[in-house]
Amino acid sequence: MLLLFRLLNRHNRMTTELSNPLALIAELTHRCPLHCVYCSNPLEMQSRQNELSTETWSRVFKEAAAAGVLQADFTGGEPLARTDIVELVRAARAAGLYVNLITSGLPMDEAKLGALVEAGLDHIQLSFQGAREEIANEISGTKSHAHKLRVLEWLKQHRIAVTLNFVIHRRNIDQLEEMLAIAESSSATRIEFANVQYYGWAFANRENLLPTREQLDRSVEFLKRERERVKGKIRIEFVVPDYYAKYPKPCMGGWGRKLMLITPSGDALPCHAAQVIPGLSFENVKDRGLREIWEQSSAFQKFRGEDWMQEPCMTCDRREQDFGGCRCQALLLAGDAAATDPVCTLAPLRPKVDAILGGMKSAPPAEIFVKPNWLYRPNPS
Amino acid sequence: MPPDLNSFPRLAPGCRLNEKSQQPRMLLMPERALRLNGPSLEIIERCDGKHTVQQIVADLQKIYSKAEPQKVESDILGYLALLHDQRALDFT
Numbered sequence: 298m299l300l301l302f303r304l305l306n307r308h309n310r311m312t313t314e315l316s317n318p319l320a321l322i323a324e325l326t327h328r329c330p331l332h333c334v335y336c337s338n339p340l341e342m343q344s345r346q347n348e349l350s351t352e353t354w355s356r357v358f359k360e361a362a363a364a365g366v367l368q369a370d371f372t373g374g375e376p377l378a379r380t381d382i383v384e385l386v387r388a389a390r391a392a393g394l395y396v397n398l399i400t401s402g403l404p405m406d407e408a409k410l411g412a413l414v415e416a417g418l419d420h421i422q423l424s425f426q427g428a429r430e431e432i433a434n435e436i437s438g439t440k441s442h443a444h445k446l447r448v449l450e451w452l453k454q455h456r457i458a459v460t461l462n463f464v465i466h467r468r469n470i471d472q473l474e475e476m477l478a479i480a481e482s483s484s485a486t487r488i489e490f491a492n493v494q495y496y497g498w499a500f501a502n503r504e505n506l507l508p509t510r511e512q513l514d515r516s517v518e519f520l521k522r523e524r525e526r527v528k529g530k531i532r533i534e535f536v537v538p539d540y541y542a543k544y545p546k547p548c549m550g551g552w553g554r555k556l557m558l559i560t561p562s563g564d565a566l567p568c569h570a571a572q573v574i575p576g577l578s579f580e581n582v583k584d585r586g587l588r589e590i591w592e593q594s595s596a597f598q599k600f601r602g603e604d605w606m607q608e609p610c611m612t613c614d615r616r617e618q619d620f621g622g623c624r625c626q627a628l629l630l631a632g633d634a635a636a637t638d639p640v641c642t643l644a645p646l647r648p649k650v651d652a653i654l655g656g657m658k659s660a661p662p663a664e665i666f667v668k669p670n671w672l673y674r675p676n677p678s
Numbered sequence: 679m680p681p682d683l684n685s686f687p688r689l690a691p692g693c694r695l696n697e698k699s700q701q702p703r704m705l706l707m708p709e710r711a712l713r714l715n716g717p718s719l720e721i722i723e724r725c726d727g728k729h730t731v732q733q734i735v736a737d738l739q740k741i742y743s744k745a746e747p748q749k750v751e752s753d754i755l756g757y758l759a760l761l762h763d764q765r766a767l768d769f770t
Contacts, residue, residue, distance in 0.1 A: 319711070367696070367704060367711050393697060395706040420692045420708045458692020458708045486690060486765040487708055529679075532765050 317365030318591055321394070322372060322558040322569075323354065325385065329375040330403045332438030332673040333426065335464060335499035335506060337569050338374065342677040347562040351381045351388070353583060357559060358392040360587035366557075372399040374561065383412045390417030397422060399462070402448040403441055410451050420458040422489075423448060428475035432468055438673045449483045460487040465538075466506040470516050477523060480531055488531055490520070492538035496570040496625055498674050505669035507657055513541055540650050544615060545622025545638035552600035552624060557591060565590045567597050570625040574634045600624050605635050609643045680755045681731050685769040687758055688727035693766045695722060707766050717742065721754060725767060731758065 327342035349357075358369060369389045376382055377400055389396045398413065399422045413421075425445060427433035433442035452459050461483065463469075463476045473490060480488040493499045493506050508516075517535075524533050539546050549556045549568045558566045564579040565587070571577060577596045591597060599605065603616060610621040621627075622638025630639040631646045639646040681687065693707040695714075703719050705712040714722060720741060724734045735754050739747045761767040 367706060368709075393700055395694075395696075395711075397708070419694070419706070422708075456691045458690070460708055484691075486692075529762055529765075 315592060316554060318361070318557045319366060319555045320368045320370060320557075321357075321361045321366045322370045322556060323357075323376075323389075324372055324374065324558060324560050325354070325376045325382070326374040326378050326561050327677050328378040329373055329401070329674075329676060330378070330439055331375065331401050331426075331441060332675065333464075333498070334436055334438070334502045334671045334673060335466065335493045336674040337494075337497060337499070338674065339570070339572055340497055340501075342374075342675075343561040344678045348379075349559075349561065349563045349582070351384055353563065354385055355388040355392075357582050357587060358389040358394055360582075361557075362393040364588040364591060367395055368397060369394040370397045370399055375401050375403065377401075377404055377409070383409075383416045386413055386418050387416040390419075395419050400424065401437070401441060402445045403439075405444075405448050405451075407451050410448070410455065414455045414457050418457060420460065421452065422460040422462050423452075424462045424464065425476065425479070426464065427469040428463075428472040428479060432472075435668060435671075436464075436468070438671075446479075449479070449485075453484045458487070459483065459485040460489060461485045462489045462491060465490050465492045465508070465516070467508040467512060468505070470508045470512045473516055473519055477527070477531075477533075481527070486531060487534065489534045489536070490516070491534075491536040494536075494539065496573070496629065498672065500629060501672045502669075503653075504657070505671065507540065507654075508538060509657065510541065510654070513538065539623075539626075539640045540654060542640055543642050545619050545626075545641045547619045548623035548626075548638075551620040553591070553597035554601070554620070557587070557597075565594060565597075567600070568623075568625065571596065573625055574628055600635070607635055607637060609645075610637050613643065679759065681758045681762065681769055683732040683735070684730055686727050686730055687725040687734070687762075687767050687769055689722070689725050690766055690768050695719075705766065707764075712766075717753075718757065721757060725758075725761075727770060731755070731769075 326348055327338055328345060376398060386396050396418050397420045398418055402423050423445060425433060426436040430442040434440050461480045477488065495503050499506060520533060520535050553567050558569060559582055560566060563581045563583045565582060566579055577599060579596050580590045580594045606621055610616050622641055624634045627636040627638050628634040630649055637644040639650050641647065693705065696704045696706055703714045705714055705722055717738065720738060721734060724737065735751045738754060739750050742750055758767060
């Protein structure tokens, strides 16, 4: 009788029929106290004066829920930099959305946390830049690690889902055990080990962030063991650096299929980095309704479905699984946003990725003591 | 491991049903959502920390009286264990 149970996101065949957006990624601001060298924000950021008002966001949440969106991911920049963050959580919850807050934990205090939970926050994702203070502060360009540990303690007082997000790269990938220990001593039920993806700031710092093959293999082995050990206590998610993958990631679950991102100034994008693709024009939520944008915006239609595909994607059996990979990565590496994602081993330009990997310096243990010449992300006004 | 029949399942923090007015009914949880049909909704609604596993089984056996009782029980135990592994459920 229970055969009808099914996970929404599994085995979801690609059809040309238009589906609902399921999640709204709300980039509330680009302002952030951290300066992470792999920040996913664009190189050109919006200033505070261009940010959407509380009223506009509240309307967007209602339109999103009406269009079938289930979850809102509050992100940035640092969403807590918005003084109306509690109000925004309340508005999204009132609209019927499940509310995630993706935060660095700065600036958070006990009273703010209590107010967010009271307003209906469902899930908090606390980002960490490492397990040790020295590397974490180096990567974020701020003294932030100790405060995050304090936030973790406060979270134990509240009934709310907690995920720890560790962004992984060659300078901290050997610390996974310590990262997991931090999660185990907290109230977290999920931990994400997300290897850096190479766009924007991370692309500029790629040389110092890409782990070696040996580092990656060791981490995969480690997680296989630990997943079994912590089963039923903590879910471990692992995102590989896709330069090492055999097939590309199904970026955003397919272009214009599941996710919609709204920038701080209200532009609706199919993905975080879509603005790097030349020739796309984006509509703004100040001018048009969310469902209309989802259905009609030329940017969302550009790579929706499979008509845009080239060979080998066009006739590939995997095209319904990975949707040709990532359009922004195709642009960055192949110079053509409609090309097969070059990380795919079937892609004609895969040798380019292999050349990047082949040209990497090995990571001797001593390297950790030498600080690379990072390009830090600035904080917009 | 199958859950203890005398334990009280309760949705984990950050896991909740959407509102009754919202269709289809969904179990919302971090980074995912589960669509609920008749029996799964009946089960989840009883995962409130007040019903034991045994009581949930008995209730569902009554509601789905045409199904084989043993099968109903094993399906429910399997479903609860799955939700527990996904960290959607705690047992107290």
